Amino acid sequence: MVRLKTVFSQIKYFLQDLPNLVKFVFFMPDKWDVAPLNPMTKTDTIIVGAGPYGLSLAAHLSHHGISHRIFGEPMDTWRNHMPKGMLLKSDGFASNLSSPNDAYTLGQFCAENKIPYHDTMIPVDLKTFTSYGLAFQKKMVPQLENCQVTEVHPGPNGYKVTLDTGETLMARRVVLAIGITHYPFMPPSLRNMPESIVTHSSKSSDPQHMKGKDVTIIGSGASSIDLGVLLHENGSKTRIITRKAGLRFHEAPKAETSWWEKIRHPSSGIGPGLRSRLCTDFPHLFRLLPEKMRVDIVRRHLGPAAGWPMKARTAGVEVIPYSQVEFASENNGRAVLVLRNKNGNRQEIETDHVICATGYRPDMNRLTFLAPAIREKIATEEGSSALSANFESSVPGLYFLGLSAAVTFGPTMRFVYGADYSVKHLVKHLKATQEKGYSQESVGSRVQQDGLRESLQRIS
Numbered sequence: 143m144v145r146l147k148t149v150f151s152q153i154k155y156f157l158q159d160l161p162n163l164v165k166f167v168f169f170m171p172d173k174w175d176v177a178p179l180n181p182m183t184k185t186d187t188i189i190v191g192a193g194p195y196g197l198s199l200a201a202h203l204s205h206h207g208i209s210h211r212i213f214g215e216p217m218d219t220w221r222n223h224m225p226k227g228m229l230l231k232s233d234g235f236a237s238n239l240s241s242p243n244d245a246y247t248l249g250q251f252c253a254e255n256k257i258p259y260h261d262t263m264i265p266v267d268l269k270t271f272t273s274y275g276l277a278f279q280k281k282m283v284p285q286l287e288n289c290q291v292t293e294v295h296p297g298p299n300g301y302k303v304t305l306d307t308g309e310t311l312m313a314r315r316v317v318l319a320i321g322i323t324h325y326p327f328m329p330p331s332l333r334n335m336p337e338s339i340v341t342h343s344s345k346s347s348d349p350q351h352m353k354g355k356d357v358t359i360i361g362s363g364a365s366s367i368d369l370g371v372l373l374h375e376n377g378s379k380t381r382i383i384t385r386k387a388g389l390r391f392h393e394a395p396k397a398e399t400s401w402w403e404k405i406r407h408p409s410s411g412i413g414p415g416l417r418s419r420l421c422t423d424f425p426h427l428f429r430l431l432p433e434k435m436r437v438d439i440v441r442r443h444l445g446p447a448a449g450w451p452m453k454a455r456t457a458g459v460e461v462i463p464y465s466q467v468e469f470a471s472e473n474n475g476r477a478v479l480v481l482r483n484k485n486g487n488r489q490e491i492e493t494d495h496v497i498c499a500t501g502y503r504p505d506m507n508r509l510t511f512l513a514p515a516i517r518e519k520i521a522t523e524e525g526s527s528a529l530s531a532n533f534e535s536s537v538p539g540l541y542f543l544g545l546s547a548a549v550t551f552g553p554t555m556r557f558v559y560g561a562d563y564s565v566k567h568l569v570k571h572l573k574a575t576q577e578k579g580y581s582q583e584s585v586g587s588r589v590q591q592d593g594l595r596e597s598l599q600r601i602s
């Protein structure tokens with residue numbers, strides 16, 4: 143009797159899984175373990191990078207059924223290269239990753255997790271934004287493969303892409319959503335100093351790692367001020383060296399604004415102001431401006447300034463204004479900086495560690511994972527790739543998003559806010575130019591494969 147019951151339950155399991163098995167045997171034999179078994183899989187579009195831009199693009203491509211694969215560590219820049227405790231400069235409403243029909247906004251994430259949220263009046267903290275990005279990835283981009291693209295070579299009808307897993311695959315097009323990671327900029331006077339005493343701000347994600355030390359920060363932008371405050375609050379003695387008169391901060395948002403103020407200083411996703419609003423709303427018009435003007439606007443618009451909540455917290459941070467580093471050397475494991483101020487006077491300071499909060503500058507030569515045959519053909523404007531109206535570089539099938547696209551499409555591309563505009567535009571183009579013969583295998587089939595594996599295990 144017991145044996146009969148067991149046989150019946152096995153038959154029941156078998157019947158439950160029969161549709162999956164039929165699908166597997168007749169329709170998907172070549173897709174079992176696609177990645178490991180077939181070293182030359184073909185994909186329409188590959189996305190390099192899983193920050194806000196890469197994740198947004200993947201969410202839209204899935205929605206439109208465009209075959210793609212996306213590679214990168216999710217939200218790496220935000221998790222590993224920004225100081226813990228930092229507040230975002232951008233407002234809540236301007237910090238959404240882009241998804242079809244606004245399927246998953248920061249506001250929704252905060253409501254789900256009972257985190258206080260307001261479009262403008264509550265600053266977004268780094269932890270909340272990073273958690274939102276990771277939740278977005280799990281929900282909207284489960285197909286993400288957490289690995290690095292190590293090489294991109296020209297291939298037949300597109301590109302040959304190699305991953306750090308050893309897999310090589312072919313793709314018709316490659317979108318570089320690589321953000322800021324390859325472009326940290328250090329002033330020439332500090333570039334050759336040992337890393338033990340001089341680093342770029344992208345390496346200071348833990349404000350406690352300099353506890354008890356004397357730290358000098360170069361630059362007066364948000365990164366510099368945030369780091370100065372956070373390091374000071376975590377037990378370092380901090381000073382900021384700036385070429386400007388002092389530190390600048392954005393104005394705190396007002397609960398009520400008059401109609402005149404709304405016209406003079408309209409709200410925008412990169413801060414209030416008519417210029418900012420023109421930049422966010424008309425990136426394609428921006429592209430038509432002469433190159434020199436675009437480069438100038440991207441460099442100067444918004445200028446160095448920290449978010450308004452930081453203003454009240456800078457009291458313990460020393461500021462040396464109107465000065466820049468002329469020369470740097472090492473003395474017994476400490477850095478010696480020779481400063482020159484605007485009157486030509488020199489000052490020498492000795493410090494345990496120097497942090498260059500001197501920003502990021504696109505430079506195609508730094509993208510060493512691109513084969514020289516590709517890099518050499520990328521036409522550039524001020525180090526960035528010159529882009530077509532479809533975000534395509536001068537190398538057909540190679541696209542750029544984010545900071546690399548700022549010289550073409552304006553300062554909005556330096557912010558998360560620019561993801562929605564650029565991704566929607568790029569997806570339209572990728573959809574219109576996709577070729578038949580590439581199936582959207584990545585998400586669906588992997589999920590089915592996992593289901594099948596489970597079914598087979600249960601039956602056997």
Ligand SMILES: Cc1cc2nc3c(=O)[nH]c(=O)nc-3n(C[C@H](O)[C@H](O)[C@H](O)COP(=O)(O)OP(=O)(O)OC[C@H]3O[C@@H](n4cnc5c(N)ncnc54)[C@H](O)[C@@H]3O)c2cc1C
Nearest residue numbers: 191193194195214218230231232291320321322544557558
């Ligand atoms: C201190 C600081 C504060 C900032 N504050 C704000 C703010 O408040 N609001 C705002 O909108 N913006 C802010 N920014 C700018 C912010 O970095 C960008 O808006 C945002 O990260 C752009 O997203 P992204 O996807 O283009 O780039 P990123 O977030 O940099 O993502 C790019 C990803 O590509 C990955 N990658 C690179 N090469 C490869 C490869 N070969 N293979 C696989 N993956 C690769 C990287 O690991 C990275 O995860 C800030 C920047 C800094 C430094």
